[in-house]
Amino acid sequence: MAGDLVLEHLVVTDRLDAISSHLAPGAVTAICGPNGAGKSTLLSCLAGLLTPDAGTVGLGEIPLSQMAADARARSLGYLPQAPEVAWDLSVETLVSLGRLPWRGAPAQEAQAAIDAAIAAMDLGGLRTRSVSRLSGGERARALMARVLATKPDWLLADEPLANLDLAHAASLMRRFHEQAAEGRGVVLVLHDLATAMNHADRVLVLNRGRLIADGTPDEALSEAVIRKVWSVDVQWLGERGTRALAVGLASDEK
Numbered sequence: 001m002a003g004d005l006v007l008e009h010l011v012v013t014d015r016l017d018a019i020s021s022h023l024a025p026g027a028v029t030a031i032c033g034p035n036g037a038g039k040s041t042l043l044s045c046l047a048g049l050l051t052p053d054a055g056t057v058g059l060g061e062i063p064l065s066q067m068a069a070d071a072r073a074r075s076l077g078y079l080p081q082a083p084e085v086a087w088d089l090s091v092e093t094l095v096s097l098g099r100l101p102w103r104g105a106p107a108q109e110a111q112a113a114i115d116a117a118i119a120a121m122d123l124g125g126l127r128t129r130s131v132s133r134l135s136g137g138e139r140a141r142a143l144m145a146r147v148l149a150t151k152p153d154w155l156l157a158d159e160p161l162a163n164l165d166l167a168h169a170a171s172l173m174r175r176f177h178e179q180a181a182e183g184r185g186v187v188l189v190l191h192d193l194a195t196a197m198n199h200a201d202r203v204l205v206l207n208r209g210r211l212i213a214d215g216t217p218d219e220a221l222s223e224a225v226i227r228k229v230w231s232v233d234v235q236w237l238g239e240r241g242t243r244a245l246a247v248g249l250a251s252d253e254k
């Protein structure tokens with residue numbers, strides 16, 4: 001079982017303002033908020049890639065800053081918002097990069113993890129294709145497969161559904177829930193509030209670097225919170241689990 005991710009008074013100057021939260025594994029947590037709210041900054045801090053100016057992020061009892069890079073990479077799998085692929089690799093080679101933090105592990109174990117990640121992201125038919133010849137969504141799936149191949153304790157993904165079609169997005173959400181059911185932690189930055197409402201166990205809402213709400217989707221994404229944070233008139237429609245967000249288009253000009 002993965003350790004908890006514990007944030008204490010996290011400050012990144014001009015970007016995050018004293019964020020405290022305690023994330024337990026075994027659940028899918030969504031981070032939501034308007035553009036520039038600090039979501040990606042927070043996720044980078046959770047991944048140990050951005051050192052806060054004050055406060056700490058710990059994995060269990062251990063501050064991330066005190067973990068060796070390889071141990072951190074084995075525990076915290078991170079998918080950035082707009083990942084670049086600098087070299088023209090095949091899909092399989094790209095996915096195999098997810099095994100780098102496990103150097104020295106048996107080759108069979110590595111291959112099994114790579115094969116499982118390729119299958120999970122429906123990339124079997126694209127295995128030998130070079131990444132430069134993939135569509136945007138296929139490339140996004142290959143990059144996600146690289147993170148899955150690591151089999152990290154925590155999956156931290158910034159807008160993982162952004163380029164995916166409906167079926168692949170639904171399939172990836174199912175994978176995230178499977179990972180959580182296996183005892184991993186899953187933290188996703190999501191712009192689609194309906195996805196967060198319907199499929200997250202917990203939601204953190206950020207605005208201008210501050211944590212505005214932290215709770216169940218019903219609490220953190222209430223119509224009142226959305227109106228206040230996003231300044232749009234909204235109404236939730238439908239039943240729990242399949243809700244849709246109706247957004248009013250009344251002019252915001254005064």
Ligand SMILES: Nc1ncnc2c1ncn2[C@@H]1O[C@H](COP(=O)(O)OP(=O)(O)OP(=O)(O)O)[C@@H](O)[C@H]1O
Nearest residue numbers: 014015033034035036037038039040041042081189
């Ligand atoms: N490298 C950086 N150096 C300084 N400021 C930055 C840097 N990256 C982002 N910012 C600023 O920090 C704030 C938070 O940015 P961040 O990328 O975390 O927002 P976000 O909530 O992920 O936004 P979006 O929804 O647009 O992706 C923004 O005001 C942004 O302009």
